[in-house]
Amino acid sequence: MPHFDRNNYPVEQSLGHLIALINQLKDRILERHLSDHELTAAQFKVVLLMNRRFASTPAELCRALSLDSGAMTRMLDRLETKGLLRRERSSTDRRQVQLVLTDRGQALGERVPEIAADSMNELTECLSAAEVSEFQRILTKMLSAADALPQPRGDA
Amino acid sequence: MPHFDRNNYPVEQSLGHLIALINQLKDRILERHLSDHELTAAQFKVVLLMNRRFASTPAELCRALSLDSGAMTRMLDRLETKGLLRRERSSTDRRQVQLVLTDRGQALGERVPEIAADSMNELTECLSAAEVSEFQRILTKMLSAADALPQPRGDA
DNA sequence: ACCCATTATTTGCCTAGGCAGTTATCCTCC
DNA sequence: GGAGGATAACTGCCTAGGCAAATAATGGGT
Secondary structure (H helix, E strand, C coil): CCCCCCCCCCCCCCHHHHHHHHHHHHHHHHHHHHHHHCCCHHHHHHHHHHHCCCCCCHHHHHHHHCCCHHHHHHHHHHHHHCCCEEEEECCCCCCCEEEEECHHHHHHHHHHHHHHHHHHHHHCCCCCHHHHHHHHHHHHHHHHHCCCCCCCCCCC | CCCCCCCCCCCCCCHHHHHHHHHHHHHHHHHHHHHHHCCCHHHHHHHHHHHCCCCCCHHHHHHHHCCCHHHHHHHHHHHHHCCCEEEEECCCCCCCEEEEECHHHHHHHHHHHHHHHHHHHHHCCCCCHHHHHHHHHHHHHHHHHCCCCCCCCCCC
Protein backbone atom coordinates (compact mmCIF):
# COMPACT_ATOMS: atom_id res chain seq x y z
CA MET A 1 0.00 0.00 0.00
CA PRO A 2 2.70 2.59 0.81
CA HIS A 3 4.11 4.32 -2.24
CA PHE A 4 7.64 4.95 -0.99
CA ASP A 5 10.14 2.41 0.30
CA ARG A 6 11.61 3.12 3.73
CA ASN A 7 14.84 1.42 2.78
CA ASN A 8 15.37 3.10 -0.52
CA TYR A 9 14.04 6.62 -0.44
CA PRO A 10 14.72 8.49 -3.70
CA VAL A 11 16.54 11.60 -2.56
CA GLU A 12 16.75 13.49 -5.81
CA GLN A 13 13.48 14.78 -7.15
CA SER A 14 11.58 13.15 -4.35
CA LEU A 15 7.93 14.04 -4.03
CA GLY A 16 8.58 16.28 -1.04
CA HIS A 17 11.19 18.20 -2.90
CA LEU A 18 9.02 18.55 -6.00
CA ILE A 19 6.30 20.07 -3.83
CA ALA A 20 8.75 22.51 -2.26
CA LEU A 21 10.00 23.49 -5.72
CA ILE A 22 6.58 24.03 -7.22
CA ASN A 23 5.63 26.23 -4.30
CA GLN A 24 8.83 28.21 -4.76
CA LEU A 25 8.20 28.53 -8.51
CA LYS A 26 4.64 29.70 -7.97
CA ASP A 27 5.79 32.42 -5.55
CA ARG A 28 8.61 33.52 -7.84
CA ILE A 29 6.22 33.92 -10.78
CA LEU A 30 3.75 35.77 -8.60
CA GLU A 31 6.43 38.07 -7.17
CA ARG A 32 7.58 38.90 -10.67
CA HIS A 33 4.06 39.79 -11.81
CA LEU A 34 3.57 41.83 -8.64
CA SER A 35 6.86 43.68 -8.69
CA ASP A 36 5.43 46.77 -10.39
CA HIS A 37 2.87 47.11 -7.65
CA GLU A 38 5.19 47.02 -4.66
CA LEU A 39 3.44 43.99 -3.21
CA THR A 40 4.93 40.70 -2.09
CA ALA A 41 3.22 37.38 -2.75
CA ALA A 42 2.23 37.09 0.90
CA GLN A 43 0.81 40.62 1.04
CA PHE A 44 -1.04 40.04 -2.21
CA LYS A 45 -3.10 37.27 -0.62
CA VAL A 46 -4.39 39.59 2.07
CA VAL A 47 -5.31 42.31 -0.38
CA LEU A 48 -7.02 39.78 -2.64
CA LEU A 49 -9.14 38.28 0.14
CA MET A 50 -10.13 41.69 1.43
CA ASN A 51 -10.97 43.04 -2.00
CA ARG A 52 -13.21 40.07 -2.68
CA ARG A 53 -14.85 40.38 0.76
CA PHE A 54 -13.69 36.98 1.89
CA ALA A 55 -12.25 38.45 5.05
CA SER A 56 -12.42 41.67 7.03
CA THR A 57 -10.78 40.75 10.33
CA PRO A 58 -7.36 39.31 11.20
CA ALA A 59 -8.92 36.09 12.49
CA GLU A 60 -10.79 35.54 9.23
CA LEU A 61 -7.60 36.08 7.27
CA CYS A 62 -5.81 33.56 9.47
CA ARG A 63 -8.46 30.95 8.87
CA ALA A 64 -8.68 31.60 5.14
CA LEU A 65 -4.91 31.42 4.70
CA SER A 66 -4.22 28.74 7.34
CA LEU A 67 -1.79 31.13 8.92
CA ASP A 68 -0.64 31.90 12.45
CA SER A 69 -2.30 34.84 14.16
CA GLY A 70 0.98 36.32 15.36
CA ALA A 71 2.30 36.30 11.84
CA MET A 72 -0.90 37.97 10.68
CA THR A 73 -0.59 40.79 13.21
CA ARG A 74 2.82 41.64 11.83
CA MET A 75 1.69 41.26 8.23
CA LEU A 76 -1.08 43.78 8.91
CA ASP A 77 1.45 46.09 10.56
CA ARG A 78 3.42 46.11 7.34
CA LEU A 79 0.35 46.70 5.17
CA GLU A 80 -0.81 49.48 7.47
CA THR A 81 2.62 51.11 7.32
CA LYS A 82 2.44 50.92 3.53
CA GLY A 83 -0.86 52.78 3.71
CA LEU A 84 -2.92 49.97 2.16
CA LEU A 85 -5.31 49.39 5.05
CA ARG A 86 -6.57 50.73 8.37
CA ARG A 87 -7.48 48.97 11.60
CA GLU A 88 -10.70 49.93 13.31
CA ARG A 89 -11.82 48.37 16.57
CA SER A 90 -15.17 46.68 16.02
CA SER A 91 -18.07 48.21 17.93
CA THR A 92 -20.20 45.06 18.08
CA ASP A 93 -17.44 42.73 19.28
CA ARG A 94 -14.69 44.69 20.95
CA ARG A 95 -12.23 41.81 20.71
CA GLN A 96 -12.19 42.12 16.96
CA VAL A 97 -10.38 44.51 14.67
CA GLN A 98 -12.21 45.54 11.51
CA LEU A 99 -9.87 45.91 8.58
CA VAL A 100 -10.59 48.51 5.92
CA LEU A 101 -8.70 48.94 2.66
CA THR A 102 -7.63 52.52 2.04
CA ASP A 103 -8.29 54.04 -1.37
CA ARG A 104 -4.84 52.96 -2.45
CA GLY A 105 -5.43 49.48 -1.07
CA GLN A 106 -8.76 49.27 -2.83
CA ALA A 107 -7.28 50.43 -6.13
CA LEU A 108 -4.56 47.84 -5.84
CA GLY A 109 -7.14 45.24 -4.92
CA GLU A 110 -8.96 45.78 -8.21
CA ARG A 111 -5.88 44.75 -10.17
CA VAL A 112 -4.87 41.84 -8.05
CA PRO A 113 -7.19 39.14 -9.42
CA GLU A 114 -5.88 39.72 -12.94
CA ILE A 115 -2.33 39.37 -11.68
CA ALA A 116 -3.25 36.14 -9.94
CA ALA A 117 -4.83 34.74 -13.09
CA ASP A 118 -1.87 35.76 -15.25
CA SER A 119 0.56 34.18 -12.83
CA MET A 120 -1.30 30.91 -12.55
CA ASN A 121 -1.66 30.82 -16.32
CA GLU A 122 2.07 31.20 -16.66
CA LEU A 123 2.66 28.41 -14.17
CA THR A 124 0.29 26.04 -15.98
CA GLU A 125 1.15 27.15 -19.51
CA CYS A 126 2.73 23.80 -20.35
CA LEU A 127 -0.26 21.77 -19.16
CA SER A 128 -3.44 20.70 -20.93
CA ALA A 129 -6.81 21.58 -19.44
CA ALA A 130 -7.18 17.94 -18.41
CA GLU A 131 -3.84 18.01 -16.62
CA VAL A 132 -4.73 21.19 -14.76
CA SER A 133 -7.97 19.79 -13.47
CA GLU A 134 -6.36 16.45 -12.62
CA PHE A 135 -3.69 18.35 -10.71
CA GLN A 136 -6.32 20.31 -8.79
CA ARG A 137 -8.31 17.17 -8.12
CA ILE A 138 -5.32 15.34 -6.64
CA LEU A 139 -4.33 18.32 -4.50
CA THR A 140 -7.84 18.68 -3.18
CA LYS A 141 -8.04 14.97 -2.46
CA MET A 142 -4.89 15.01 -0.34
CA LEU A 143 -5.90 18.16 1.49
CA SER A 144 -9.38 16.91 2.29
CA ALA A 145 -8.03 13.59 3.50
CA ALA A 146 -5.84 15.52 5.92
CA ASP A 147 -8.64 17.92 6.76
CA ALA A 148 -6.40 20.76 5.67
CA LEU A 149 -8.88 22.70 3.57
CA PRO A 150 -10.21 25.81 5.28
CA GLN A 151 -14.00 25.97 5.51
CA PRO A 152 -15.61 28.51 3.17
CA ARG A 153 -17.18 31.43 5.03
CA GLY A 154 -20.87 31.07 5.69
CA ASP A 155 -21.84 34.71 5.18
CA ALA A 156 -20.68 37.24 2.53
CA MET B 1 -5.32 28.55 -24.15
CA PRO B 2 -5.06 30.12 -20.68
CA HIS B 3 -6.68 28.07 -17.94
CA PHE B 4 -7.76 30.91 -15.66
CA ASP B 5 -9.95 33.88 -16.49
CA ARG B 6 -8.51 37.31 -15.67
CA ASN B 7 -11.97 38.71 -15.04
CA ASN B 8 -13.22 35.97 -12.81
CA TYR B 9 -10.40 34.54 -10.77
CA PRO B 10 -11.61 31.89 -8.31
CA VAL B 11 -10.36 33.15 -4.96
CA GLU B 12 -11.28 30.24 -2.77
CA GLN B 13 -9.32 27.08 -3.35
CA SER B 14 -7.49 28.62 -6.25
CA LEU B 15 -4.61 26.65 -7.66
CA GLY B 16 -2.05 28.92 -6.03
CA HIS B 17 -3.63 28.47 -2.65
CA LEU B 18 -3.87 24.69 -3.06
CA ILE B 19 -0.15 24.59 -3.78
CA ALA B 20 0.62 26.68 -0.70
CA LEU B 21 -1.57 24.40 1.41
CA ILE B 22 -0.05 21.16 0.16
CA ASN B 23 3.42 22.52 0.87
CA GLN B 24 2.31 23.50 4.35
CA LEU B 25 0.74 20.08 4.93
CA LYS B 26 3.87 18.27 3.73
CA ASP B 27 6.02 20.27 6.14
CA ARG B 28 3.62 19.74 9.03
CA ILE B 29 3.62 15.97 8.53
CA LEU B 30 7.39 15.96 8.21
CA GLU B 31 7.84 18.09 11.34
CA ARG B 32 5.61 15.76 13.29
CA HIS B 33 7.58 12.70 12.21
CA LEU B 34 10.82 14.53 13.00
CA SER B 35 9.81 15.92 16.35
CA ASP B 36 11.40 13.09 18.34
CA HIS B 37 14.72 13.79 16.67
CA GLU B 38 14.97 17.51 17.38
CA LEU B 39 15.19 18.32 13.71
CA THR B 40 13.12 20.77 11.70
CA ALA B 41 11.93 20.00 8.18
CA ALA B 42 14.46 22.44 6.73
CA GLN B 43 17.35 20.98 8.74
CA PHE B 44 16.29 17.48 7.79
CA LYS B 45 16.90 18.22 4.12
CA VAL B 46 20.50 19.16 4.77
CA VAL B 47 21.16 16.07 6.88
CA LEU B 48 19.51 13.88 4.26
CA LEU B 49 21.55 15.25 1.38
CA MET B 50 24.76 14.98 3.32
CA ASN B 51 24.05 11.47 4.54
CA ARG B 52 23.39 10.34 0.99
CA ARG B 53 26.52 12.10 -0.29
CA PHE B 54 24.58 14.40 -2.58
CA ALA B 55 26.33 17.41 -1.13
CA SER B 56 29.35 18.18 1.01
CA THR B 57 29.74 21.95 0.65
CA PRO B 58 27.39 24.87 1.28
CA ALA B 59 27.29 25.74 -2.42
CA GLU B 60 26.25 22.21 -3.37
CA LEU B 61 23.49 22.30 -0.78
CA CYS B 62 22.28 25.62 -2.16
CA ARG B 63 22.10 24.23 -5.67
CA ALA B 64 20.45 20.99 -4.63
CA LEU B 65 17.82 22.78 -2.55
CA SER B 66 17.44 25.87 -4.79
CA LEU B 67 18.21 27.97 -1.77
CA ASP B 68 19.98 31.26 -1.10
CA SER B 69 23.59 31.07 0.05
CA GLY B 70 23.07 33.52 2.89
CA ALA B 71 20.25 31.42 4.23
CA MET B 72 22.46 28.35 3.95
CA THR B 73 25.27 29.94 5.96
CA ARG B 74 22.87 30.55 8.81
CA MET B 75 21.29 27.11 8.50
CA LEU B 76 24.75 25.56 8.82
CA ASP B 77 25.43 27.79 11.84
CA ARG B 78 22.39 26.28 13.53
CA LEU B 79 23.34 22.72 12.63
CA GLU B 80 26.89 23.32 13.81
CA THR B 81 25.62 24.75 17.10
CA LYS B 82 23.46 21.67 17.50
CA GLY B 83 26.58 19.57 17.09
CA LEU B 84 25.39 17.79 13.95
CA LEU B 85 28.16 18.88 11.60
CA ARG B 86 31.58 20.53 11.40
CA ARG B 87 33.01 23.00 8.90
CA GLU B 88 36.49 22.35 7.53
CA ARG B 89 38.20 24.65 5.09
CA SER B 90 38.92 22.72 1.91
CA SER B 91 42.62 22.26 1.15
CA THR B 92 42.23 21.91 -2.62
CA ASP B 93 40.00 24.95 -3.11
CA ARG B 94 40.40 27.36 -0.26
CA ARG B 95 37.18 29.21 -1.13
CA GLN B 96 35.18 26.15 -0.21
CA VAL B 97 34.09 24.81 3.13
CA GLN B 98 33.93 21.03 3.47
CA LEU B 99 31.02 19.92 5.61
CA VAL B 100 31.37 16.84 7.76
CA LEU B 101 28.61 15.20 9.77
CA THR B 102 29.58 14.52 13.35
CA ASP B 103 28.86 11.10 14.81
CA ARG B 104 25.58 12.38 16.08
CA GLY B 105 24.78 13.92 12.71
CA GLN B 106 25.69 10.69 10.96
CA ALA B 107 23.55 8.62 13.31
CA LEU B 108 20.63 10.93 12.72
CA GLY B 109 21.29 10.79 9.00
CA GLU B 110 20.81 7.03 9.01
CA ARG B 111 17.27 7.39 10.26
CA VAL B 112 16.27 10.28 8.10
CA PRO B 113 15.41 8.49 4.85
CA GLU B 114 12.93 6.26 6.69
CA ILE B 115 11.30 9.32 8.20
CA ALA B 116 11.06 10.92 4.77
CA ALA B 117 9.45 7.82 3.31
CA ASP B 118 6.99 7.49 6.20
CA SER B 119 6.02 11.14 5.88
CA MET B 120 5.49 11.04 2.14
CA ASN B 121 3.53 7.82 2.52
CA GLU B 122 1.27 9.53 5.02
CA LEU B 123 0.79 12.46 2.67
CA THR B 124 -0.12 10.21 -0.26
CA GLU B 125 -2.02 7.61 1.74
CA CYS B 126 -5.31 8.54 0.11
CA LEU B 127 -3.95 8.28 -3.44
CA SER B 128 -3.63 5.31 -5.78
CA ALA B 129 -0.26 4.44 -7.27
CA ALA B 130 -1.47 5.85 -10.57
CA GLU B 131 -2.43 9.13 -8.93
CA VAL B 132 0.95 9.44 -7.21
CA SER B 133 2.85 8.98 -10.44
CA GLU B 134 0.52 11.28 -12.34
CA PHE B 135 1.05 13.88 -9.63
CA GLN B 136 4.82 13.55 -9.90
CA ARG B 137 4.65 13.66 -13.68
CA ILE B 138 2.68 16.90 -13.70
CA LEU B 139 4.94 18.52 -11.12
CA THR B 140 8.02 17.55 -13.07
CA LYS B 141 6.49 18.83 -16.29
CA MET B 142 5.81 22.27 -14.83
CA LEU B 143 9.22 22.49 -13.21
CA SER B 144 11.09 21.47 -16.35
CA ALA B 145 9.12 23.92 -18.45
CA ALA B 146 10.23 26.67 -16.08
CA ASP B 147 13.74 25.26 -15.91
CA ALA B 148 13.34 25.01 -12.16
CA LEU B 149 14.73 21.53 -11.64
CA PRO B 150 18.25 21.50 -10.19
CA GLN B 151 20.75 19.54 -12.26
CA PRO B 152 21.76 16.22 -10.71
CA ARG B 153 25.38 16.18 -9.57
CA GLY B 154 27.82 14.69 -12.04
CA ASP B 155 30.06 12.90 -9.53
CA ALA B 156 29.16 10.98 -6.36
C1' DA C 1 -24.88 37.84 38.53
C1' DC C 2 -20.85 34.91 38.18
C1' DC C 3 -17.60 31.48 36.75
C1' DC C 4 -15.44 29.44 32.93
C1' DA C 5 -14.26 27.99 28.47
C1' DT C 6 -13.57 30.11 24.16
C1' DT C 7 -12.15 33.61 20.92
C1' DA C 8 -9.47 37.79 19.17
C1' DT C 9 -5.45 40.27 19.12
C1' DT C 10 -0.95 41.32 20.36
C1' DT C 11 3.99 40.54 21.76
C1' DG C 12 8.49 38.08 22.37
C1' DC C 13 11.42 34.83 20.74
C1' DC C 14 12.68 31.48 17.48
C1' DT C 15 13.59 29.41 12.53
C1' DA C 16 13.78 30.41 7.81
C1' DG C 17 14.50 32.52 3.15
C1' DG C 18 15.69 36.56 -0.29
C1' DC C 19 18.67 40.36 -1.80
C1' DA C 20 22.73 43.21 -1.87
C1' DG C 21 27.22 43.94 -0.83
C1' DT C 22 31.96 42.23 0.88
C1' DT C 23 36.06 39.41 0.92
C1' DA C 24 38.85 35.64 -0.52
C1' DT C 25 40.10 32.58 -3.88
C1' DC C 26 40.30 30.51 -8.32
C1' DC C 27 40.71 30.38 -13.26
C1' DT C 28 41.10 32.03 -17.89
C1' DC C 29 42.82 34.81 -21.34
C1' DC C 30 45.98 37.98 -22.96
C1' DG D 1 52.24 36.69 -14.67
C1' DG D 2 48.76 40.02 -14.07
C1' DA D 3 44.03 41.76 -14.91
C1' DG D 4 39.41 40.68 -14.82
C1' DG D 5 35.57 37.74 -14.43
C1' DA D 6 33.50 33.99 -11.93
C1' DT D 7 32.70 31.38 -7.74
C1' DA D 8 32.42 30.41 -2.51
C1' DA D 9 31.23 31.90 1.82
C1' DC D 10 29.72 35.25 4.77
C1' DT D 11 27.17 39.52 6.72
C1' DG D 12 23.46 42.92 7.40
C1' DC D 13 18.94 43.97 6.67
C1' DC D 14 14.47 42.75 5.26
C1' DT D 15 9.96 39.76 4.98
C1' DA D 16 7.71 35.86 6.73
C1' DG D 17 5.80 32.07 9.62
C1' DG D 18 5.32 29.05 14.15
C1' DC D 19 4.81 28.64 19.16
C1' DA D 20 3.78 30.28 23.65
C1' DA D 21 2.18 33.51 26.77
C1' DA D 22 -0.39 37.72 28.02
C1' DT D 23 -4.54 40.52 27.75
C1' DA D 24 -9.14 41.59 26.69
C1' DA D 25 -13.66 40.55 25.60
C1' DT D 26 -17.58 37.37 24.73
C1' DG D 27 -21.11 34.03 25.77
C1' DG D 28 -23.15 29.95 27.95
C1' DG D 29 -24.65 27.50 31.86
C1' DT D 30 -26.13 27.58 36.53
